[in-house]
Amino acid sequence: MQKLYPETTTSAGVSMSGGNISPMTPTYSMNSMGMAVGSMTSVSPQSASFGPGVLGPAAGMTSMGAAAAMNSMGGNCMTPSSMGYGSMGSPLGNMGSCMGSGMSSMAAMGGYSAVGAMTSGRDLDTGSPNSSVLQRSRVEKPTTYRRSYTHAKPPYSYISLITMAIQNNPSRMLTLSEIYQFIMDLFPFYRQNQQRWQNSIRHSLSFNDCFVKIPRTPDKPGKGSFWTLHPDSGNMFENGCYLRRQKRFKDEKKEAIRQMHKSPSNSIEAVSPGKKEIHDDHHHHRDHKPGSESQVPTSLLTSTHSKEAETLAMLHAGAEICLGQQGQHSAAHHQQLQHEELSAMVNRCHPSLISEYHSMNHLKQEPTGGYTPSSHPFSINRLLPTESKADIKMYDMSQYAGYNALSPLSNSHAALGQDSYYQSLGYHAPAGTTSL
DNA sequence: GATTGTTTACGCGCAA
């Protein structure tokens, strides 16, 4: 497919999805992880600032987190000046600091420009692929690249961004537009080409089971539903890193329903013997070329019945929120419940109990070995602070010059003022970027 | 008509 937007063409996307944090990858990806990596492997002057010991199995993120995020994540809010600029300490130190306080740290990621300056995968001004010339320029004239990194795509996947947005909200649920707003507030990059990334956001919300749609209550009329995180999605980022999940979260029930939809007869025939079972619709094209075989037309899948089943599945998560530990309902039982009944259950718990539920259950799954989500500097769990913690941390951050614009995130995702932050670092919003 | 939500398709890069 023709890529029409050079600033985020495959290269950007790659660095993104690449999330690509392999420490050994000698490429200069745009993402900050890659940046850090790149700097460590190839741009030695900066790498020194990281200090030793940041490489390792998880070095991809560690390289990022190590110097900056780790210590600040731990609550030691380092002043920007205490971090070597070249070490990306400023932006990421800020990030780390704020990270523990909610997502505001991401605003700093918006300012990851300093890091990106070292290792961007492409000339952001031209959109041209990286080259030896670029690399040379990067070393010779680092400041040349500092200015344009508000362009750079944040190193977080859309799933991460959505998760951040939701988790940042006390009620743990947001409307689509609020998610948009959160992201734009946090990352100036996303103030551009909104149609494109917002489409991706919607796609992510719908496609990923980790996001659960919650219908509006009658007392809260408006457009669109609320979105929250699936209660069991807390360990999506098993490596503790927000960049790329190791494994996609799947709601078994929804998955089962999807499979049912794929087989009109509700039989096992959908997966013919000897044929690889397809779990991910995303990759149908590998085994399932369009037009081939008996793929069920969408129109046939959108019957009232299947729609309702889908809704039930979605509501299931919400229902469980209400039911809590007594929610030992089998899937079969749920299907016997009337839609209204489930909706009522959701409504009863909606919205306040949802956050309570999340606080009770969201972190219940800790991976074994390696980083635990709760300990990793970019842990998804660390990004799910208690409100008080968030407020305190943000308050702390506000005391630092240059960070005072980072006012605590309000529920409405007040603008973070990262533009000011950028400017304090000598960056300027790219032309065409609108300030909120 | 705009926004929201769902689905399909396909390409890319990384890791196993």
Place this chain on the structure above:
DNA sequence: TTGCGCGTAAACAATC
């Protein structure tokens, strides 16, 4: 090489 996670585009339906 393959499977997977991800980004993007696009078509379409539902809703406000």
